[in-house]
Amino acid sequence: MMEQDMQEILFTREEVTARIRDLAAQITRDYQGKSPAVIGILRGSFIFMADLVRELNLPLTLDFMSASSYGSGTVSSGLVDIKLDTSEPITGRDVLLVEDILDTGNTLSKLVAELKKRNPASIKLCVLLDKPDRRTQPIQADYVGFQIPDAFVVGCGLDFDQRYRQLPYIGVLKPEIYE
Secondary structure (H helix, E strand, O other), rough: HHHHHEEEEEEEEEHHHHHHHHHHHHHHHHOOOOEEEEEEEOOHHHHHHHHHHHOOOOOEEEEEEEEEOOOOOOOOOOOOOEEEEEOOOOOOOEEEEEEEOOOOOHHHHHHHHHHHHHOOOOOEEEEEEOOHOOOOOOOOEEEEEOOOOOOEEEEEOOEEEOHHHHHOEEEEEEEHHHH
């Protein structure tokens, strides 16, 4: 299908599934006795978040935000646009912010700062992928699925110009596809 567009597959469907189960077990332990507000960042996190929350053994609520700094490019513009805000208040709540990838940190730094203004009990960040070589903001995730090199990746919710999100694995996109 679209596997021919991949330079390589970094993590198979089985590896992604196993890692999400491990993250969920850790999060379940850490939030024992609590009822976190799980907030996914659309659109990229929706597949990861769905897989993650199905594995959590906790009472929780779900909400979403939408923000972007990419548009249809492959490099962050540095400008973050919040397009959709949460629908429920988080004052006094333990918040688990779920995102597909932590790259430069621009988007997540802005979102965390915005959410802190709402006086949650706590905010923790869970990302499927962490790309530390590209970080320009001092932010780190509390829960990380995989650390990856500086490559353009797709699958499991991550896209290039709205394509490839549905792939069940994480692959590096061939440069000729997006250049």
